[in-house]
Amino acid sequence: MKPDAAPWYSTTLNLWQIAGVLVASWTLIKTVTGGWRRTIGRRWHLTTRLRKIAPGVRHDYVESLLGEPKWQSTIECTRLTAAELEEGDDKDRKVEITVRTWPLSRLGYLVTWSENDAVGMYGITTTSWWFRPRVLIDQTRIRLGKTPLAALNDTGEYHRAWLGNRRFGYLERHYFGNPGGYRWWYVGVNDVGYNAVPLSLDWFDDKDDSRTQLLPDRREAYRASTPINTVVVSGIALYEELQDGSFFGISLGVDQDLVRLADPEFHVLDSRISRAHRRIREWRWRLHYRRWEKKQRALHGR
Numbered sequence: 001m002k003p004d005a006a007p008w009y010s011t012t013l014n015l016w017q018i019a020g021v022l023v024a025s026w027t028l029i030k031t032v033t034g035g036w037r038r039t040i041g042r043r044w045h046l047t048t049r050l051r052k053i054a055p056g057v058r059h060d061y062v063e064s065l066l067g068e069p070k071w072q073s074t075i076e077c078t079r080l081t082a083a084e085l086e087e088g089d090d091k092d093r094k095v096e097i098t099v100r101t102w103p104l105s106r107l108g109y110l111v112t113w114s115e116n117d118a119v120g121m122y123g124i125t126t127t128s129w130w131f132r133p134r135v136l137i138d139q140t141r142i143r144l145g146k147t148p149l150a151a152l153n154d155t156g157e158y159h160r161a162w163l164g165n166r167r168f169g170y171l172e173r174h175y176f177g178n179p180g181g182y183r184w185w186y187v188g189v190n191d192v193g194y195n196a197v198p199l200s201l202d203w204f205d206d207k208d209d210s211r212t213q214l215l216p217d218r219r220e221a222y223r224a225s226t227p228i229n230t231v232v233v234s235g236i237a238l239y240e241e242l243q244d245g246s247f248f249g250i251s252l253g254v255d256q257d258l259v260r261l262a263d264p265e266f267h268v269l270d271s272r273i274s275r276a277h278r279r280i281r282e283w284r285w286r287l288h289y290r291r292w293e294k295k296q297r298a299l300h301g302r
Contacts, residue, residue, distance in 0.1 A: 042105050055235025059114050069100035077239040107131035109254035123232035123253035125193045138176040145194040149223035160212045160245050168198045171252040186232040192256035193229030
């Protein structure tokens with residue numbers, strides 16, 4: 001009886017080969033996936049994570065989606081109470097709100113306002129034509145940086161505008177009751193956002209002492225031609241500052257004066273790339289100013 005022939009393969013060698021192929025494949029997949037998320041797929045990657053955020057979620061949950069925030073500060077607000085309790089001490093109603101800001105890979109910014117580690121409000125601002133996420137506000141679907149304010153019905157409930165030597169902005173508030181999940185929507189224009197349209201000084205109502213209300217005809221024209229680049233969603237944030245309009249200050253969402261200091265053109269240590277960024281910024285500012293000036297001449301010429 002002849003003995004069996006030796007196998008043409010080595011079991012030990014094949015196991016090591018399979019293990020090597022698996023490790024190499026896993027490394028390649030992680031490398032390709034990471035590169036895709038940082039380049040052409042970063043818009044989809046960010047959008048899928050932003051969809052998971054809602055008023056009331058824990059801050060740690062947001063951090064697990066987007067990492068640690070780049071900026072963090074605190075503000076003090078006054079909580080709303082029932083009418084029969086308003087005579088109490090205001091100190092008992094003071095709460096500390098933590099404001100956190102995430103840069104969204106140079107495509108935009110996310111800002112959250114949290115109390116006791118729970119996100120009461122969050123806002124998204126787009127800063128790039130490539131990042132125009134779809135947002136469903138009640139039954140109206142908008143795209144940040146593209147859809148004009150007039151796409152939302154003008155309820156006339158609340159609006160606020162501001163204009164300074166360098167800063168400007170506009171916001172309006174919408175509420176849809178139970179169909180809208182009892183959420184408040186603040187939509188408008190942030191001056192650091194994409195396609196931000198500035199206002200003109202003669203659009204403001206002189207009869208308004210606060211100088212934050214626009215004339216009805218000017219506001220209607222502004223809403224018809226100005227895209228929404230910022231949306232803030234509030235679910236459980238009930239503060240007096242939101243009611244009287246002082247909560248957002250001069251920035252709906254991200255604060256330009258805060259985030260711009262991290263841009264390359266403002267770096268303390270000078271470099272060629274920072275000088276190039278400064279030249280590009282100056283060129284873009286001149287281009288935007290010329291367009292705005294041309295639009296103003298056409299508007300006043302009519």
